[in-house]
Amino acid sequence: MNQDIQFLKALQNELKTQDNDGQAAPRFWTVGDYEWVEAREENAERYSVYLPYIAESYVLDDYLEEIKDDSELSKEALTELQEIEDYYEDAIEWIQKYIDEEAELIPERKVHIIQPDTMFLTKAEAKRHIKLNKHHYTSEAHTYAMTAWRAPKVERLLKILETFDWKSITVSK
Incomplete structure (x- = not known):
């Protein structure tokens, strides 16, 4: 339980401090790339x-x-x-x-595409994914921020993750 709370605290900090790439909240990242059509x-x-x-x-x-x-x-x-x-x-x-x-x-x-089956809460995680899976993408693959438009549950979840007061929780051992 304590490890989960530490993970959520670190995620909260990352969500609050990462670059938003000019994208409105609630935002998430995908992999953008190019293909010839x-x-x-x-x-x-x-x-x-x-x-x-x-x-x-x-x-x-x-x-x-x-x-x-x-x-x-x-x-x-x-x-x-x-x-x-x-x-x-x-x-x-x-x-x-x-x-x-x-x-x-x-x-x-050449057209810009959003790679299917990619969704990350943080830009850093999306960058890591591209680096570790570059054999699946072109050399032009990049992080691509998107807004979860009119998705109230996603918006609420991300708001909770960004604003929850973790000091208010007591963990029993």
């Missing part, structure tokens, strides 16, 4: 190529670099690739000619 052509920040014959997608620029090292391609194909690699439409035509005739060019843009 399909986009309209005019919003594209990069392109990927989808190869139906192997059911895989690759970032186009990375894929073209990888192909250059492919010794199975003819000199003619590699020479042609050198000439067109900066033009996406030409690049997809080249891939369709030499790699997969059904290949598709996919415009993508």
Whole structure:
């Protein structure tokens, strides 16, 4: 029981003194990150190529670099690739000619996401989680503060945790 009270006292202090990241109470932290999603052509920040014959997608620029090292391609194909690699439409035509005739060019843009199944009472705990689980996230993962909007029980619980007078409790041994 005493260890639980010590834990709650430490949590209370942390809740009262941590940065709120400009977020209204009641607040909690999640993991924010970024992912690439399909986009309209005019919003594209990069392109990927989808190869139906192997059911895989690759970032186009990375894929073209990888192909250059492919010794199975003819000199003619590699020479042609050198000439067109900066033009996406030409690049997809080249891939369709030499790699997969059904290949598709996919415009993508990077979007901010909130990782599912992440919820922390303190920013420090969220930071620790990201550090210990970085293999699940991109290098851009970060803490992301959120408000538990119109959640009266969460609001009441956090208010109790932040304001309870722990000196008023006597622990019998």
